[in-house]
Amino acid sequence: MSRGAALGRLAAYETRWLISLGWWVARRRIGVAPGERALGYAGAQAAFVYGLTFVGVVxxxxxxxxxxxxxxxHAVMLVLDLYTVLMMLGFQAAAVTRPHVLGADTLWLRDGARRDIRIPLERIAAVRHDLRFVREPERDGSKVVELMVGGQTSVTVELSEPVVAVRLLGRRETVRTVRFHADDARAAVAALRARLAAPGGGTAPETGGAAVRQG
Incomplete structure (x- = not known):
């Protein structure tokens, strides 16, 4: 990717989290249509983010x-410090206002304002509650994407067909397994399985198989 394209994507990222601040103040969510289910994930990082914000203010x-x-x-440092505090709040605002979204035919996973992955429900082969504390992200080429929050993921989605995930700077990855975090992971898994089992919702999990195994 060219330097100009990379700078453009970074500018778009900055714009997204700045917009998220306004939506956060208004207590509204971005991209959640009527009838769709929002799966929040910001709770796991809230204490950490607010702690860093307090340190920044001090x-x-x-x-x-x-x-x-x-x-x-004094003026230079004031601008830099205030921007850092604003950025930390924007980081949390983006996570709150841009939850994962379970739609009629798509699971839309988001990592705040940084990246998102759209997975057609028909491509989901299995989903399970799977709490992991991630010390090192999966290496490139592993065909696994981890959307960590607070250093953890809690839901694993295995795909029957790969999807393409795009990183912040435009790098494309073809993945077959996605791990993400949800504040109420078991409820998220149950909702996703129910949607898969519904007519037209993709492949219904088989009772007793890996697709319905808890934890």
């Missing part, structure tokens, strides 16, 4: 006091 105040006699440096 740092802004302290640096401001230390640089009182240096107005130019």
């Amino acid at each position: 740092e802004t105040v302290v640096v401001g006091v230390l640089l009182t006699d240096r107005p130019t440096a």
Whole structure:
């Protein structure tokens, strides 16, 4: 990918999380149509994000006091510190306002404003509750995508046919397994299985098989 294209994708990312701040204040969600089910995932990172935000605010105040006699440096650091605090809040806002979405024929998985994966329900072969604390992401070429929140995933979706996942800077991956986190993972799994079992919802899981095994 060219440098210009990469910068364009980064600018689009910045725009998305900035927009998310407004939707967060308005207590609205992006991309969840009537009749679709939102599967939240922001809860696992909330304490961490708010903790970092508090540290950022304290740092802004302290640096401001230390640089009182240096107005130019004070102004520069104030802008940088305020932007960092805003970015941390935008990170959380994007996760809250852009939940995973279970639609009539698609499972739309999102990683805040950074990336998303659309999976046709007809391609889902199995789904299970599968809590994992991820120390190292799967390496490229593994055909596995992990959408971690707070260093963990809690739902594994196995596909009968691969889908294409696009990273933030445009890198494309062909994947057959997707692991993601949901705040209420068991309810998310149950909802997805029910949708798969419904007429026209894809391949219904077989009772007693791997597709319906809990945990």
